[in-house]
Amino acid sequence: MARTVEIEGREFHNSSSNYSLPGDSAEHRRLGVQHRALKFMAGGNCLAPIVQQLKTKPCRVVDLCCGSGHWVIDMASDYPLAEVFGLDIVTPKPGIPLPENCKFIIGDVKGRLPFGDASYDLVQMRTVPSVPDRTEILKEIGRILRPGGYVTFIEPFEVYSEALGARPPALIEVDRLLALSPHTPRAKEEEGGQKKSWSVAKILVRFLEEAKDQKNNKLFDWIESKWFHLPVGSWPEDPTQAGIGAWMGEVQINLVGGFRPIFVTGNLISAEEFENLKKLVRDEVNDHSLKLRSPFMYVWAKRI
Known part of the structure; x- marks a missing residue:
């Protein structure tokens, strides 16, 4: 099991991962709220065209970097014929009962996944900008997916103001600090003299189009x-x-x-500056005239 460390009253991962958000109950509650919002907005837990199969046949499903585990629990409840697994570097703390057909496994997506070849029908990975390069992970996902199985990714992009047609200043500053933090290593790469976005949402399709197995065969269509x-x-x-x-x-x-x-102990911002920034973010969220929106990209693909 991944060890944890307490920083400023929050419980963080103490492992080789660069994941910089807490792994405690408060964070898992936040992820649970986000899960509900995504589910309502998308009209369900799964957009890939495998839903009918999940309803009528025994299937195996795994959520990589499952976080709070709420998606795993929902899928297990919705599809009692399926075996649904969640993998993460710490044990989820969803705070709700677990169906009999769901199980959580401690593991890291960096390296060989602890699953057999062609053993899963659906693999999900969502809201993990701390893992920007999916090249090797897709090889592993391709290995564990059965032919005809599906992979689905969901990733956020920067919050913007619908009224302004741009991002508001406090959230721009959060994005800047996030890009500088170890949480999003992709953002440190230079692109035309500017830091790249911390988000990987806009390059998910390209990752899937270019995905190859160990023998250089195309993985997905x-x-x-x-x-x-x-x-x-x-x-x-x-x-x-x-x-x-x-x-x-x-x-x-x-x-x-x-x-x-991670912002304060990493010397990206002082404690006083952070508290002021958090207040400004709260003000922007509560300013209804800004009409803030948070974009999420859903991508799914079928294993060849």
């Missing part, structure tokens, strides 16, 4: 993608969208709070 722009803050007039926005506003504020130790 039938690649599809879809953007969802979730409201942040309860500004929408539609009550359902306002509810999603309220969830995502909570997610955004608590996400910034979760990065406090």
